[in-house]
Amino acid sequence: MNPSAGGWINKHFPHLQQNVLDQYFSEESFYQQLQQTGFIYAHSTKTLSYPNPLKIKWTIEELSKINLFDALAYIYFSEVKNANKPDFTKEVIQFYELLEKESIWKIKISFFKSKPEETLEKILQQRIQINESYIQKNFSHLITNALLFIDVLAFKEYLAHKKHPKAYLTELESLITNVVILAFQKKTIKDKYENLVIKLLESSLRYHKIQPQPKGFEELNFENFKVHLERKYILDLASITIYSDEEIEKKEYAFIEKLGNELGFMTTEVDENITQMLQFLKQHKREISYFNYSNxxxxxxxxxxxxxxxxxxxxxxxxxxxxxxxxxxxxxxxxxxxxxxxxxxxxxxxxxxxxxxxxxxxxxxxxxxxxxxxxxxxxxxxxxxxxxxxxxxxxxxx
Known part of the structure; x- marks a missing residue:
């Protein structure tokens, strides 16, 4: 299966069905496994739907595309009774077309009529890219969208309430950028990675622009994000931010512990989450772009x-x-x-x-x-x- 060629969704779906949908993962278990693929950390190294090594090595972009598709499918088949592939494909297309009308990110939808799977393939291909030109991407570390899991959370919100998730996305993006910047402010020494990560974050936003002066921690409102997936994702983004210089200082850890407690996690859960992140980064450090800063x-x-x-x-x-x-x-x-x-x-x-x-x-x-x-x-x-x-x-x- 070639994720960069037309027709990949139909060929891929049986693998998704067998290795993800038929496994009936709980939300917590699914998220943990998605963490292990690297998708949550903006650096996919594998996928859930292909547990065994493949002859053809896929690129980070292709792995991200498959993980995004799989995550959207998991949400749909978990939320909708008697779900099927045609209805799922149609629903995802409608969801992205709805977002495209008002976001700063635009899908170039063809005027020529095509099959739903072909349309979705084009949408996903464009969605994994950031808001920069091809040349700019080649001359930076910012290849893949860092906030792809927000699409999954917004899709879940859309299925639950059947309304435009713009307000939800705007608030979630604003909260995430505030948390990440506050995490950076806890560093004793500012390093070269801060601007890079902020640029990556900014390039991935659709509804919110980073404000020069972020809100203080006490001003942040977490009440509208009570779903486990939302809170775990916010905690993960903050955790990987403080580790960008490969060291966690006491006050950085204190910030993550405070954030975790505010999100409803026990200290032991926060520690387990950091340990899992450290294991992933230790294994894939050489591959992750901002750990290999170069000209x-x-x-x-x-x-x-x-x-x-x-x-x-x-x-x-x-x-x-x-x-x-x-x-x-x-x-x-x-x-x-x-x-x-x-x-x-x-x-x-x-x-x-x-x-x-x-x-x-x-x-x-x-x-x-x-x-x-x-x-x-x-x-x-x-x-x-x-x-x-x-x-x-x-x-x-x-």
């Missing part, structure tokens, strides 16, 4: 490198077949494994690789204007596809 050029290369690798690995069989059928290219690639190519030979390799990319639709990005910039990255991954006989210097493992 924009380095990050641009890293993102591009990852994107090209995904494209190549998903098309490796066709790509290898096309390469092996091009005799001159095979000769030049074989030569390149033990000897530097001349400028003319390098040019031939690039030309022939571009010709091959024309035959594989998924690799069309390389033949677009500016696609030549990606060619060195493409060539970098070619040796991984070639048989070991191509490289005379390769050391065989015992």
């Amino acid at each position: 924009s050029i380095q990050h641009f290369y890293k993102n591009t490198n990852r994107m090209v690798k995904v494209l190549i690995m998903r098309n490796k069989h066709r790509l290898l077949k096309e390469i092996l059928e091009s005799k001159e290219l095979v000769v030049l690639l074989t030569k390149s494994t033990h000897k530097d190519l001349s400028e003319e030979e390098k040019h031939k390799v690039k030309e022939q690789l571009l010709d091959i990319c024309k035959t594989i639709p998924s690799l069309a990005i390389f033949i677009l204007p500016g696609g030549s910039v990606l060619l060195p990255i493409l060539i970098k991954f070619i040796p991984q596809l070639l048989p070991s006989s191509f490289n005379e210097n390769r050391i065989k493992k015992p």
